[in-house]
Amino acid sequence: MTKILELQDVTKVFHIGSMISRLKITAVDHVSFHINSAEIFGLAGESGCGKSTIARMILGFEEPTSGKIIYRGKDGKPVAGKEVWRTAGVQAVFQNPFETFNPLRQVEHYFFEAVHNFRLASSHEEALARIDKALEAVGLSYKEIAGRYPSEFSGGQLQRVSIARSLLTEPSLLIADEPVSMVDASLRMSIMNLFRELIERFGVSVLYITHDLATAYYVCDRIAIMLRGNIVTMGDVEKVLVEPKHPYVELLRQCIPEADPRRRWTTKVQLAESEQEEYLRVGCKFAGRCPYVMERCKREAPRDVYVDGVLVKCFLYE
Numbered sequence: 001m002t003k004i005l006e007l008q009d010v011t012k013v014f015h016i017g018s019m020i021s022r023l024k025i026t027a028v029d030h031v032s033f034h035i036n037s038a039e040i041f042g043l044a045g046e047s048g049c050g051k052s053t054i055a056r057m058i059l060g061f062e063e064p065t066s067g068k069i070i071y072r073g074k075d076g077k078p079v080a081g082k083e084v085w086r087t088a089g090v091q092a093v094f095q096n097p098f099e100t101f102n103p104l105r106q107v108e109h110y111f112f113e114a115v116h117n118f119r120l121a122s123s124h125e126e127a128l129a130r131i132d133k134a135l136e137a138v139g140l141s142y143k144e145i146a147g148r149y150p151s152e153f154s155g156g157q158l159q160r161v162s163i164a165r166s167l168l169t170e171p172s173l174l175i176a177d178e179p180v181s182m183v184d185a186s187l188r189m190s191i192m193n194l195f196r197e198l199i200e201r202f203g204v205s206v207l208y209i210t211h212d213l214a215t216a217y218y219v220c221d222r223i224a225i226m227l228r229g230n231i232v233t234m235g236d237v238e239k240v241l242v243e244p245k246h247p248y249v250e251l252l253r254q255c256i257p258e259a260d261p262r263r264r265w266t267t268k269v270q271l272a273e274s275e276q277e278e279y280l281r282v283g284c285k286f287a288g289r290c291p292y293v294m295e296r297c298k299r300e301a302p303r304d305v306y307v308d309g310v311l312v313k314c315f316l317y318e
């Protein structure tokens with residue numbers, strides 16, 4: 001299997017607050033994982049655990065404080081302030097399609113603009129063919145979008161249009177940060193199925209970021225679960241979610257009604273400590289909420305261990 005993208009020991013530190021009360025937040029704390037070609041890799045966890053920060057670093061909007069992001073075997077370090085590798089090969093699908101497009105602009109302009117910017121065609125006919133092909137991949141056609149404004153589409157349709165726009169450059173990786181949370185529940189699965197179809201047809205990979213374990217379970221091959229900047233467990237989606245090893249996943253699963261991972265996870269996990277307290281913890285970040293907490297967990301950070309092929313960061317397994 002080919003690795004499309006690899007994060008090696010990536011850390012991102014933010015400094016917030018005034019000069020006097022400056023607070024250091026390690027939003028992403030020594031994170032390593034890779035995404036294979038033609039797979040959906042999930043990144044899940046509660047709000048604020050660092051998912052979007054990872055997405056922003058992969059897309060080059062944010063630079064890691066330390067660590068490496070390797071795309072197709074090449075270090076993705078920005079060159080003279082410009083990402084050299086991000087442009088065509090890695091594309092983003094954002095949460096709210098209505099924010100992706102300017103309401104006063106016909107959506108087709110975005111397509112022609114991308115064709116122009118990436119020099120994807122040498123004539124108008126060629127551009128049209130390219131645009132039609134991208135739209136066809138999401139079950140639409142150029143005819144269906146021509147002359148239309150964002151408000152003339154449903155949320156689900158517009159998200160498809162946005163995905164088609166990302167496909168124009170024939171990327172090898174789509175970064176989808178909460179791509180269906182603004183989409184009607186009835187259409188959510190059709191977008192998830194579309195991702196699967198794109199993988200089968202074009203061999204793209206998808207980083208699917210979500211706080212919704214049910215859709216993650218439905219669509220992902222492998223998954224990483226984050227807690228306060230750390231990946232606490234990672235592996236085959238079935239093994240990570242259905243036979244949870246890390247106590248945090250057990251807790252997350254209890255928040256899915258009727259313990260059915262296919263159902264949507266709506267309730268927010270009860271926070272035992274403030275977000276800041278948890279971030280600043282020296283030991284395991286979950287120690288304050290863990291039913292199995294030991295003295296050691298409060299003092300030391302657990303190492304990564306492998307249990308049944310699944311990475312688990314927990315002293316229960318050391």
Ligand SMILES: Nc1ncnc2c1ncn2[C@@H]1O[C@H](COP(=O)(O)OP(=O)(O)OP(=O)(O)O)[C@@H](O)[C@H]1O
Nearest residue numbers: 014016025027046047048049050051052053054211
């Ligand atoms: N530009 C920034 N400056 C300061 N702090 C930031 C910045 N961006 C993110 N953070 C902080 O980093 C942490 C992780 O944020 P991030 O947006 O990555 O979380 P998330 O997992 O995507 O959450 P959500 O599920 O709510 O989207 C949060 O505590 C957030 O406040």
Ligand SMILES: [Mg+2]
Nearest residue numbers: 051052053177
């Ligand atoms: Mg986010």
